[in-house]
Amino acid sequence: MMTQQTIDKLHDMKLTAMADAFAEQMGKPDLGELSFEDRFAMLVDRQWTFKEDRRMTRLLRIAKLKDSACIENVDFKTPRALDKSLVVRLAGSDWIKKAQNAIILGPTGVGKTYLACAIANNACRNGFAAMYKRAPRLYQEVAIARADGSYPKLMNRLSKIKVLIIDDFCIAPMTDPERRDLLEVLEDRQSISSTIIATQVPVENWIEHIGDPTLADAILDRLVHNAHRINLKGESMRKIRSSLTKSDKSGR
Known part of the structure; x- marks a missing residue:
């Protein structure tokens, strides 16, 4: 009893x-x-x-990461200039505690999104809140929030995400509202949270894609100077895997 x-x-x-x-x-x-x-x-x-x-x-669940990516499944064998020691460091939490950023560069299909999500997955496993956003969708959500009055709530939520992935950064020229909204997001996160940028565009070309030199300089100042950089090279991973699959089928 x-x-x-x-x-x-x-x-x-x-x-x-x-x-x-x-x-x-x-x-x-x-x-x-x-x-x-x-x-x-x-x-x-x-x-x-x-x-x-x-x-x-x-x-x-909150992070909404793509591909169920995890560090354990990152491919270090395919030649693409991937620094394993840096990935191991980013799989830890020291850089997050220091509110540092990460920039993952490389051509389409080389694995930028997967790597960013794998790092964020590990952040979640270490107890940090993470979130995946494609740049166009992020700008759209901020614009909608401005229009419907939920802007302060959204900005507060974004500032508290310890690891925010912004994928497809500079995929298209930015409008003036997008530039200003991005700067506000980064300003609120500076020194308290980490941002992962995944992009095909080299850092030296960001100012051209962002558009306004003054705002671009402010955005870069908040992203680049304390960022770890991974510059991936090589062929598309999707193309390589597709070729391997076809080879396996033809060999049967």
Whole structure:
């Protein structure tokens, strides 16, 4: 009777995993040989693991990362000038704690988006909030927020995302509202959050694509000077994998 009351109280306190672990312990008489401290530690570990798993699941859901990318599956064998030691550093959390940025450059299909999402996936696993946005969609969302009055709420939310991916940056010339909105996003995030830029356009050509030299200089100042750079080269990974698939089929 007392056991069930204890389990019910744990459920009432929303300690579901601990309640389940306690019920399991009571069904295993051999665990009675363990000390109270050891058995209690097992209960706490179960609840802690459950809570951490839920938090990571929530962070990954919010992040909306593409391709279910993860660091463990990053291809270091295909020649594309990928610095493994730098990727390993970015898989850690020190650069995030220092609010540094990352810039991933390279031609289309070489794996920029996958790598950015893999790094952000690891950030989520380390307990940091991340989010993936294509640049055109980000500008669109900010413009809509300005129009419907939710701009302060959106900007506050973006500032709190510890790792924000902006993919397809400079994919097209920017309008004046887009330049100003991007600057506001970066200004709110400066010194408190990290931004990952994925783009085909070399940094030296950003000013031309951004358009306004003054605003472009301000944007670059907030992105470039404390950024880790990965400059990918080589053929499209999609093209390489497609060729391998065709080769496998022809060899059967």
